[in-house]
Amino acid sequence: MKRDDITRRKFLVRLSAATGLSVGAGAFLAACGGGDSGSAPEAEVAAAAEPVAMGCTDVSGLTDPEVLLRTSLQYVDETPDADKTCEGCALFVAPESGAGCGTCTLIKGPIAAAGYCTSWAALPS
Ligand code: SF4
Incomplete structure:
Protein backbone atom coordinates (compact mmCIF):
# COMPACT_ATOMS: atom_id res chain seq x y z
CA MET A 1 0.00 0.00 0.00
CA PRO A 51 -24.98 -1.10 3.81
CA VAL A 52 -27.71 0.87 5.55
CA ALA A 53 -31.16 -0.35 4.59
CA MET A 54 -33.42 2.35 3.17
CA GLY A 55 -30.80 5.02 3.90
CA CYS A 56 -29.31 7.78 1.82
CA THR A 57 -25.73 6.90 2.60
CA ASP A 58 -24.47 5.44 -0.68
CA VAL A 59 -21.40 7.51 -1.51
CA SER A 60 -19.96 5.04 -4.01
CA GLY A 61 -20.35 7.49 -6.91
CA LEU A 62 -18.62 10.36 -5.16
CA THR A 63 -15.03 11.56 -5.40
CA ASP A 64 -12.76 11.48 -2.36
CA PRO A 65 -13.13 15.25 -1.75
CA GLU A 66 -16.92 14.97 -2.02
CA VAL A 67 -16.98 12.19 0.56
CA LEU A 68 -14.65 14.16 2.81
CA LEU A 69 -16.89 17.25 2.64
CA ARG A 70 -19.96 15.16 3.41
CA THR A 71 -18.20 13.58 6.36
CA SER A 72 -16.69 16.81 7.66
CA LEU A 73 -20.13 18.45 7.63
CA GLN A 74 -21.33 15.49 9.70
CA TYR A 75 -24.20 14.54 7.41
CA VAL A 76 -26.57 11.98 8.96
CA ASP A 77 -29.79 10.40 7.68
CA GLU A 78 -31.60 11.08 10.95
CA THR A 79 -31.36 14.56 12.40
CA PRO A 80 -30.45 14.94 16.07
CA ASP A 81 -32.66 18.05 16.18
CA ALA A 82 -36.27 17.70 15.01
CA ASP A 83 -36.37 21.43 14.25
CA LYS A 84 -33.50 21.11 11.79
CA THR A 85 -34.04 18.59 9.01
CA CYS A 86 -32.78 18.57 5.45
CA GLU A 87 -36.40 18.90 4.33
CA GLY A 88 -36.53 22.19 6.23
CA CYS A 89 -33.17 23.40 4.92
CA ALA A 90 -32.83 26.02 2.20
CA LEU A 91 -30.23 23.86 0.44
CA PHE A 92 -32.38 20.70 0.12
CA VAL A 93 -33.67 19.54 -3.24
CA ALA A 94 -36.60 17.15 -2.79
CA PRO A 95 -36.70 13.97 -4.88
CA GLU A 96 -38.71 14.42 -8.08
CA SER A 97 -40.80 11.35 -7.35
CA GLY A 98 -41.67 12.66 -3.90
CA ALA A 99 -40.10 9.63 -2.26
CA GLY A 100 -36.62 8.31 -1.69
CA CYS A 101 -33.50 10.42 -1.36
CA GLY A 102 -33.25 14.03 -2.36
CA THR A 103 -30.11 16.02 -3.04
CA CYS A 104 -28.37 19.06 -1.63
CA THR A 105 -26.89 22.09 -3.34
CA LEU A 106 -23.92 22.04 -0.96
CA ILE A 107 -22.89 18.41 -0.55
CA LYS A 108 -23.05 15.65 -3.15
CA GLY A 109 -24.76 12.32 -2.87
CA PRO A 110 -28.17 11.15 -1.70
CA ILE A 111 -29.80 13.18 1.07
CA ALA A 112 -32.61 12.06 3.37
CA ALA A 113 -35.48 14.47 4.04
CA ALA A 114 -35.06 13.63 7.73
CA GLY A 115 -31.30 14.16 7.55
CA TYR A 116 -29.07 16.91 8.85
CA CYS A 117 -25.61 18.40 8.56
CA THR A 118 -23.80 21.24 10.32
CA SER A 119 -24.43 23.61 7.40
CA TRP A 120 -28.20 23.51 7.91
CA ALA A 121 -29.80 26.80 6.82
CA ALA A 122 -33.38 27.80 7.57
CA LEU A 123 -35.78 28.20 4.70
CA PRO A 124 -36.62 31.83 3.98
CA SER A 125 -39.80 32.84 5.74
S1 SF4 B 1 -26.96 21.70 3.77
FE1 SF4 B 1 -26.95 19.97 5.21
S2 SF4 B 1 -28.91 20.16 6.32
FE2 SF4 B 1 -29.08 21.37 4.42
S3 SF4 B 1 -29.97 19.96 2.88
FE3 SF4 B 1 -27.74 19.88 2.67
S4 SF4 B 1 -27.17 18.11 3.95
FE4 SF4 B 1 -29.22 18.71 4.61
Missing part, protein backbone atom coordinates in the same frame (compact mmCIF):
# COMPACT_ATOMS: atom_id res chain seq x y z
CA LYS A 2 1.21 3.48 -0.80
CA ARG A 3 2.13 5.88 1.98
CA ASP A 4 -0.62 8.33 0.81
CA ASP A 5 -3.31 5.68 1.37
CA ILE A 6 -2.18 5.05 4.92
CA THR A 7 -2.19 8.76 5.73
CA ARG A 8 -5.66 9.25 4.21
CA ARG A 9 -6.98 6.17 6.03
CA LYS A 10 -5.70 7.34 9.39
CA PHE A 11 -7.12 10.80 8.78
CA LEU A 12 -10.59 9.50 7.91
CA VAL A 13 -10.68 7.07 10.82
CA ARG A 14 -9.75 9.85 13.22
CA LEU A 15 -12.25 12.22 11.60
CA SER A 16 -15.04 9.69 11.86
CA ALA A 17 -14.17 8.97 15.48
CA ALA A 18 -14.14 12.68 16.29
CA THR A 19 -17.49 13.32 14.63
CA GLY A 20 -19.19 10.15 15.75
CA LEU A 21 -19.81 9.26 12.14
CA SER A 22 -18.19 6.36 10.45
CA VAL A 23 -20.54 5.43 7.63
CA GLY A 24 -19.16 7.86 5.04
CA ALA A 25 -15.56 7.28 5.96
CA GLY A 26 -16.14 3.54 6.18
CA ALA A 27 -17.67 3.47 2.73
CA PHE A 28 -14.76 5.51 1.45
CA LEU A 29 -12.24 3.22 3.07
CA ALA A 30 -14.01 0.20 1.64
CA ALA A 31 -13.81 1.81 -1.80
CA CYS A 32 -10.07 2.27 -1.26
CA GLY A 33 -9.58 -1.46 -0.91
CA GLY A 34 -10.49 -2.34 2.63
CA GLY A 35 -8.45 -2.43 5.79
CA ASP A 36 -5.18 -4.03 4.91
CA SER A 37 -2.84 -1.44 6.41
CA GLY A 38 -2.94 -2.92 9.87
CA SER A 39 -3.18 0.59 11.32
CA ALA A 40 -6.97 1.14 11.27
CA PRO A 41 -9.37 -0.46 13.73
CA GLU A 42 -10.51 -3.23 11.39
CA ALA A 43 -13.77 -4.03 13.19
CA GLU A 44 -14.84 -0.38 13.06
CA VAL A 45 -14.07 -0.09 9.37
CA ALA A 46 -15.86 -3.35 8.54
CA ALA A 47 -18.96 -2.35 10.53
CA ALA A 48 -19.03 1.09 8.93
CA ALA A 49 -18.92 -0.42 5.46
CA GLU A 50 -22.14 -2.37 6.01
Whole structure:
Protein backbone atom coordinates (compact mmCIF):
# COMPACT_ATOMS: atom_id res chain seq x y z
CA MET A 1 0.00 0.00 0.00
CA LYS A 2 1.21 3.48 -0.80
CA ARG A 3 2.13 5.88 1.98
CA ASP A 4 -0.62 8.33 0.81
CA ASP A 5 -3.31 5.68 1.37
CA ILE A 6 -2.18 5.05 4.92
CA THR A 7 -2.19 8.76 5.73
CA ARG A 8 -5.66 9.25 4.21
CA ARG A 9 -6.98 6.17 6.03
CA LYS A 10 -5.70 7.34 9.39
CA PHE A 11 -7.12 10.80 8.78
CA LEU A 12 -10.59 9.50 7.91
CA VAL A 13 -10.68 7.07 10.82
CA ARG A 14 -9.75 9.85 13.22
CA LEU A 15 -12.25 12.22 11.60
CA SER A 16 -15.04 9.69 11.86
CA ALA A 17 -14.17 8.97 15.48
CA ALA A 18 -14.14 12.68 16.29
CA THR A 19 -17.49 13.32 14.63
CA GLY A 20 -19.19 10.15 15.75
CA LEU A 21 -19.81 9.26 12.14
CA SER A 22 -18.19 6.36 10.45
CA VAL A 23 -20.54 5.43 7.63
CA GLY A 24 -19.16 7.86 5.04
CA ALA A 25 -15.56 7.28 5.96
CA GLY A 26 -16.14 3.54 6.18
CA ALA A 27 -17.67 3.47 2.73
CA PHE A 28 -14.76 5.51 1.45
CA LEU A 29 -12.24 3.22 3.07
CA ALA A 30 -14.01 0.20 1.64
CA ALA A 31 -13.81 1.81 -1.80
CA CYS A 32 -10.07 2.27 -1.26
CA GLY A 33 -9.58 -1.46 -0.91
CA GLY A 34 -10.49 -2.34 2.63
CA GLY A 35 -8.45 -2.43 5.79
CA ASP A 36 -5.18 -4.03 4.91
CA SER A 37 -2.84 -1.44 6.41
CA GLY A 38 -2.94 -2.92 9.87
CA SER A 39 -3.18 0.59 11.32
CA ALA A 40 -6.97 1.14 11.27
CA PRO A 41 -9.37 -0.46 13.73
CA GLU A 42 -10.51 -3.23 11.39
CA ALA A 43 -13.77 -4.03 13.19
CA GLU A 44 -14.84 -0.38 13.06
CA VAL A 45 -14.07 -0.09 9.37
CA ALA A 46 -15.86 -3.35 8.54
CA ALA A 47 -18.96 -2.35 10.53
CA ALA A 48 -19.03 1.09 8.93
CA ALA A 49 -18.92 -0.42 5.46
CA GLU A 50 -22.14 -2.37 6.01
CA PRO A 51 -24.98 -1.10 3.81
CA VAL A 52 -27.71 0.87 5.55
CA ALA A 53 -31.16 -0.35 4.59
CA MET A 54 -33.42 2.35 3.17
CA GLY A 55 -30.80 5.02 3.90
CA CYS A 56 -29.31 7.78 1.82
CA THR A 57 -25.73 6.90 2.60
CA ASP A 58 -24.47 5.44 -0.68
CA VAL A 59 -21.40 7.51 -1.51
CA SER A 60 -19.96 5.04 -4.01
CA GLY A 61 -20.35 7.49 -6.91
CA LEU A 62 -18.62 10.36 -5.16
CA THR A 63 -15.03 11.56 -5.40
CA ASP A 64 -12.76 11.48 -2.36
CA PRO A 65 -13.13 15.25 -1.75
CA GLU A 66 -16.92 14.97 -2.02
CA VAL A 67 -16.98 12.19 0.56
CA LEU A 68 -14.65 14.16 2.81
CA LEU A 69 -16.89 17.25 2.64
CA ARG A 70 -19.96 15.16 3.41
CA THR A 71 -18.20 13.58 6.36
CA SER A 72 -16.69 16.81 7.66
CA LEU A 73 -20.13 18.45 7.63
CA GLN A 74 -21.33 15.49 9.70
CA TYR A 75 -24.20 14.54 7.41
CA VAL A 76 -26.57 11.98 8.96
CA ASP A 77 -29.79 10.40 7.68
CA GLU A 78 -31.60 11.08 10.95
CA THR A 79 -31.36 14.56 12.40
CA PRO A 80 -30.45 14.94 16.07
CA ASP A 81 -32.66 18.05 16.18
CA ALA A 82 -36.27 17.70 15.01
CA ASP A 83 -36.37 21.43 14.25
CA LYS A 84 -33.50 21.11 11.79
CA THR A 85 -34.04 18.59 9.01
CA CYS A 86 -32.78 18.57 5.45
CA GLU A 87 -36.40 18.90 4.33
CA GLY A 88 -36.53 22.19 6.23
CA CYS A 89 -33.17 23.40 4.92
CA ALA A 90 -32.83 26.02 2.20
CA LEU A 91 -30.23 23.86 0.44
CA PHE A 92 -32.38 20.70 0.12
CA VAL A 93 -33.67 19.54 -3.24
CA ALA A 94 -36.60 17.15 -2.79
CA PRO A 95 -36.70 13.97 -4.88
CA GLU A 96 -38.71 14.42 -8.08
CA SER A 97 -40.80 11.35 -7.35
CA GLY A 98 -41.67 12.66 -3.90
CA ALA A 99 -40.10 9.63 -2.26
CA GLY A 100 -36.62 8.31 -1.69
CA CYS A 101 -33.50 10.42 -1.36
CA GLY A 102 -33.25 14.03 -2.36
CA THR A 103 -30.11 16.02 -3.04
CA CYS A 104 -28.37 19.06 -1.63
CA THR A 105 -26.89 22.09 -3.34
CA LEU A 106 -23.92 22.04 -0.96
CA ILE A 107 -22.89 18.41 -0.55
CA LYS A 108 -23.05 15.65 -3.15
CA GLY A 109 -24.76 12.32 -2.87
CA PRO A 110 -28.17 11.15 -1.70
CA ILE A 111 -29.80 13.18 1.07
CA ALA A 112 -32.61 12.06 3.37
CA ALA A 113 -35.48 14.47 4.04
CA ALA A 114 -35.06 13.63 7.73
CA GLY A 115 -31.30 14.16 7.55
CA TYR A 116 -29.07 16.91 8.85
CA CYS A 117 -25.61 18.40 8.56
CA THR A 118 -23.80 21.24 10.32
CA SER A 119 -24.43 23.61 7.40
CA TRP A 120 -28.20 23.51 7.91
CA ALA A 121 -29.80 26.80 6.82
CA ALA A 122 -33.38 27.80 7.57
CA LEU A 123 -35.78 28.20 4.70
CA PRO A 124 -36.62 31.83 3.98
CA SER A 125 -39.80 32.84 5.74
S1 SF4 B 1 -26.96 21.70 3.77
FE1 SF4 B 1 -26.95 19.97 5.21
S2 SF4 B 1 -28.91 20.16 6.32
FE2 SF4 B 1 -29.08 21.37 4.42
S3 SF4 B 1 -29.97 19.96 2.88
FE3 SF4 B 1 -27.74 19.88 2.67
S4 SF4 B 1 -27.17 18.11 3.95
FE4 SF4 B 1 -29.22 18.71 4.61
